[in-house]
Amino acid sequence: MEEITAETFQIEDKAELIDQMMTKYGQEILQLAYSYVNSKEVAEDLTQDIFLKCYNSLHTFKGKSKLRTWLWQIAINHCKDYLKSWYKKNVIDPKTENVFDKGQNDNVEQTVIQKDEDDKLVMEIMKLPVKYREVIYLFYFEELTIKELATLIGNNQNTIKTRLKRSKELLKKKLEDNLNGR
C-alpha cells in the first residue's frame, strides 16, 4: 500500500487532506471497523467518527509514525471504545442482532444447504472474542507483521504471538466441533 507522504501533509487545507485519506484508506477503515463490530450500519457510523476524529487531531500528528499507522491507531481505539461503551452494552440494535446469520435470514434455503467452508471460517472468526479476532484479522487479512500489530494494538510482540497461537487453537476447535455437528 502506497503511503501518503509528509509532503502531501503540507497541504494547508485540512479538508482536502482528509478527502485524500478517505480515498486511500476509506475502504480499509470501513472493513477494519466491521471486523470489530460485525455490522454494516455501525461500521459506517464508526468510520464517520474516525475520520472526524482524525480531522480534529491532525495537529497532533507529529510524523513519528506513518500517517496510515496513525489513522489505524485512531480507528482501532475508537472501535474498542465503542465496544466498551454504555451504548453498545445497553442498547440492542435490531439490525445488528442477527448479523451473524444474515445469510439465513435472507434465504431459508441457505440454512439447509451446508455452508461453504470459507463462510464457516469467516463466521467463526467473527464470533471470536475481540482480542483474538483482531490479531487474526490484522495478521491474516491485512497481512501486517507481528511488529506492526504490536504497535497498533499496544502490546509487546510476544503477547501478540501468544494471542495468535491461542486464536488459531480456538478456531480449530470451533471448526472441528462444527464438523461433529455440535
Added chain:
Amino acid sequence: MEDRLKNLRHSMDKTKFNQLNFSDQLRKKIHKRIEKQNESKESIYLAVLQLLANKKTGYDLTKLLRSRGIQFFEEDEGNLFTMLHSFEQNGYLLSNWDENGAKHYQISRRGKNLLQQSEKNEMQKRLVVKQLLER
C-alpha cells in the same frame, strides 16, 4: 488451518466484505459533519469576542457562554483558556491581573475591528476566523 487462514483475504472479500463499500455518500456525510462542526466553532469564537466587550475573567466567561447555550467548553475549560491565550497572543484581546490574582480579559481595538468585519457579512466570517487562529 494455517493455509485456510492465509486464504482469509480472499474468503472475507467474497463473503463478508462484498456488502461493504466506502461510498461517495459516506464521504459526503463526513465532509458535512466536518463543516457543521467548524461552523459551530466559528460561532463560538465570535461569541467569545462579543462577550468580552467588557472586562471579564475566564470563569465569568464560562458562565456566560453556558447561558448562551454553548456547551463546547463544558468539562473542558482548559480549551477555553488555550483559546483565550492564543487570541491574546494575536492581539485580539487585552488582559491584566487584579490584586486577587485573577486574570481579566477584554477585547482589544484589533479584536473589535475583526468582530465588526465579521458582523458585516456572513461570507467574511470564515476569513475572520481563519485570521483569529493564524499566528
